[in-house]
Amino acid sequence: MTTEMQPLLRVRELRTWFHTFSGIVKAVNGVSFDLAAGEVMGLVGESGGGKSVVGYSLLGLIDPPGKIESGSILFDGEELANAPERRLREIRGREIAMIFQDPMTSLNPVHTVGRQMDEMLRLHTELDKKARRQRCVEMLESVGIARAEERLESYPHQFSGGMRQRVVIAIALLAKPRLIIADEPTTALDVTIQAQILRLMRREIRQQGASLILVTHDLAVVAEMVDKITVLYCGRVVETGPVRQVLEAPAHPYTRGLIDSIPDPAHRLPRLRQIPGTVPDIRALPKGCAFRARCSGAAAICSEVEPSLVARAEGQSAACHFPLVSGETA
Amino acid sequence: MTAMLEVQDLRQEFRLNPGLLDRISMKGGRLHLQDRIVSAVSGVSFSIAKREVLALVGESGCGKSTVAKAIARIYRPTAGNIRLDGQDIASLSQAELLPYRSKMQMIFQDPFASLDPRQKVRDIVAEPLRAQSGLASGEVAERVAALLAKVGLNTEHAGRYPHQFSGGQRQRIGIARALSVNPGLIIADEPVSALDVSVQAQILNLMMDLRDEFGLAYLFISHDLSVVHHIADRIGVMYLGFLVETAPRDRLFAMPRHPYTRALLSAAPSINPTRSRPEIELQGEVPSALALPSGCCFRTRCPYAWDRCAQERPALRDMGDGQSVACHLTDEPQRDMP
């Protein structure tokens, strides 16, 4: 995918903060990225990186004490960052749908699957009852659930974890949204089931021509699924670019460190190259670059000036004063 | 050479034991008392040499953690032998076990649940020492300080509570606790799966360093094939309570024989998707351990299964080069065509 296209989604300087007892948690603190129509983007980072909060912010699903402090979320030219709840409701599900991490808890236990699917269509389409049912059956079949007609009458607890995640995906796709945000959709699943679900998501989303933001901590899943990757650290974008390019030649030491931390069966090393130290307390980030304490290439400027995202190569940008050149290790 | 650990035909069943009244059910018009028994582990055998790392991999519910906890004698095994340094500990009472505890310690999965939130680090680390040796408190304190240094923490951490540490640091505390009595074998139950990747690498490196320094053997439980490939000398693959294949690491990755092993390898996403591999897509999901399938446990999802698989349970057979497989395909290789 190229970036010349008019982006479907343009996020600029998004800040979502949580005002808690122990201080302000700046979970998302100046995140910007573009997403083209039909593009699949991986939003990657470790816990505390703020990746899930970005997803919730896009849909306006941040509850107090959280708040979108500033920034812009342009979806198809429309500003969502401070759109009225009424408008956001129309957009949720119809334009932007979401898939949650835990299929065991994201379906309502006391409603049948059919009713929960039907609700989506009732809210966002003009279809009559019969047509809605027809569409639900088709959708369930296309996510690989056999005997869809009768399964509509089942309750969520009658499905296994993998099957429930299929149902969740089916619900997300029902109203043919243009953007899907999937928050760790396979983290709770076993590897063989994960493979099934990822294959299914790829197929169905391509078929509908929708864009996808895949929020995950798993670089291997990203490598297999996405066109473009955006890496978050402490609430900021540290690197973004086409997935192959970033994984093969990361420009930010954090990206490099993440990649090196994963044992690669193809090149087994006696010791893994690890990132030293731990993620700093996000409530009290030091001045300058948030990664500098763990970075071997840090210099004086890193503790003074926070680096901004600078374009490096074709579509690839990194926020680092001393970006790595191709092949260099951190 | 005696193995550090030798497990023979280990079985672990759990009785889902609701009250007497809840077990009454109707069958054929008569009242009937039923026993619901889960076979979590159904006859697993393997051994671990001194300084060897054996990894057990499999998906959730395959029994790999149960094997670990049965060997650590958190559970009382239903049947089988567990020989630790030559001595069978499978049926010893908790009191009789005490002298053997110092040969075998355990590291747990969840860095938040595995440390008592109301104990200080120094008491957590010293717990096995105090229970198993008659060391004076001065010696205990010295040893705790030394252990903390070994795992990359410092002495001032000893007076803190677990919640003041990050997940990776907590896992280090758990490792120090396991090391405190100088065990020869450490059972590690998914020690890195709750950690972020960057921290995961730190812990894996630490575990490897400690093995070199103290000559430890590990029984390493994991669902993550890339982690297992990094740390293990030998790998066992489990499915639904059965060991379906064991082999030395490189052999298993290069020449997996059991269809489940192959499926597992092909399903694992890789950061290098360029490498080509045969895709085996598994259909369906793992059956319930309450009602194991007849014959081969994997046949309900196996793309190759034929009628023999439903009738006869395949036994683990030595295929040479340290590889053993439990699959009827080894008798009829002509069926092994994609």
Added chain:
Amino acid sequence: MFAFTIRRLIQMVVVLWAVSVIVFLMMTFTGDPVFMVVPIDATQGEIDQARRILGLDRPMIVQYGIFLSGLLQGDFGLSYVFRQPAFDLILERLPATMEMVVVAMVIATVLAIPLGVYAGANPGKPLSRLIMSGSLLGVSLPGFWVGMMLIWVLAVEFRIFPSSGRGDIGTVLGVETSLATASGWHHIILPAFTLSVGTLAILLRMTRAGMMEVTRQDYMKFARAKGVSRRGVLYGHGLRNALIPVVTIFGLQLGDLIAFATITETIFAWPGMGKLLIDSIYRADRPVIVVYLMLVALIFVVINFMIDVLYTFIDPRITVK
């Protein structure tokens, strides 16, 4: 369903049996009932004879056997005070008590659930805070005292309601009840309201807690991500989940109402079985106490069974096998 019923029936019988043993033991070891039937100046010979007639000279196990077989035949003996079958005495007064309990339960439910849902759905709003403070006060009030104060203000000072007794009895659908007449309603309002205060407060708090609990669930957020409105999420998805724990409390509260009816009946001179029980306790009228306890035990066991069945209708995860 059949096996479930069998299982529950066995359970019910076991519970009732256990209650009978406890009741028997307590009755045997506390106080000698023989002095209830003999005159104060009775001779030792008369006492011994009374003892024989009552079967009190037999071994314990035999006494229990007689006691149990009496229970099974519905023969609980004569009231020492009224010289009538104790069972009939209680049964006569059962409708009056049930009337009051049912009205109290209806008052509590009708007020508690909407208020609780509101307070749970709008935490922090002034009205919610007011509701919650009120309900906390409600669980802190001694019910009998509330009744007395109501009598003082509304019956003694202002004479709006009668202070005691049950109203005229009419017949609806073949059932004789005071709820069929205006005077009956006039009489029942105060005692039923008094009785309902505690239950009202507890049901309200449970409903609110249930509502607050479900608002944190993932499926609520998922529903919002589908574009469902806030109201739709709360009432369409939350309410039913929130009410599941309330149903349990509902059963327990029904039991509490029957228990506290004893006091309310005493205050309002309501001719129910609770007042009879208290009177019988004062007079050590054992047969009546035994009937009351066994009957109430039976009622509770049946209520619990019905709650379990009700559960399966509101929570599809619970299946009756």
Added chain:
Amino acid sequence: MMTRILATQIAFNWRRNLSAISGTVILLACLFMVAVGPSLVAQNPYDVMQLNLLDSYLPPVWLEGGNPNYLLGTDGQGRDVLAAVIYGTRISALIGLSATLLSCVIGTFLGLMAGYFGGWIDALIMRVADIQLSFPSMLIALFLMSAFGTGIDKILISLTAVGWVVYARTVRGSTLGERQREYVQAARVAGLRDAAIIWRHILPNVMTPLIVVATVQVGTFILIEASLSFLGVGVPVTQPSLGLLIKNGFDVLFSGLWWTSLFPGLMIMAMVFGINLLGDFLRDELNPRLK
């Protein structure tokens, strides 16, 4: 340290929570009354020699005919209502607190046994608890008291017999949970005996929810005791608790002599309300799911 951090956070939230503050203030006032009250009133209401029948049924001081010696009026025996309320509060509070303590100790022990060892111990304890829980506490206590006769010791026994269940259930539930947790398994691998595991690891970790249960139970017990005494099967007439005072007032309520029953009732209400305010606050603070 952990407890200290928790304590500071609770203290912080306490200061911002109006109902927590008012609950504490009410309880402190009650405590003050119970501790210092008797020395502030001239009369010992239990000492018949100090009572003056000529002063019977005097209204509160602000009404016509009130006597400044008796701020809240007197009852039929010339007993100062204020003094009676102060002494009655002592008895009610004493019963509520001791019965709660007894229930807590016994229930916690049984709950730990049931949860940790399981098997028939568990089945037995829990069956008894189940059966008992299907009957209202009030009714069981009433039944026990009617069999025992009046007396403070008998009330304590009855309330404990009613009260242990909730601790046993709560503790058993948390013990089952804790027993599965890895730190308990780690203690076993370390070689600790069962008794040491229970004492050192499980007990400290199951105590937190009990704080809330116990707080609320003190209030419940005060109310049940009041009801029993009101029915005449609670405290003996020589040691009138608040409930018995209300009962005495009931008999003359129809003559318009309301003060003998109003003030003891208000006292119960204030005390239990204060306890419940605090219990509510603690519940919110100690419930990890809310965080």
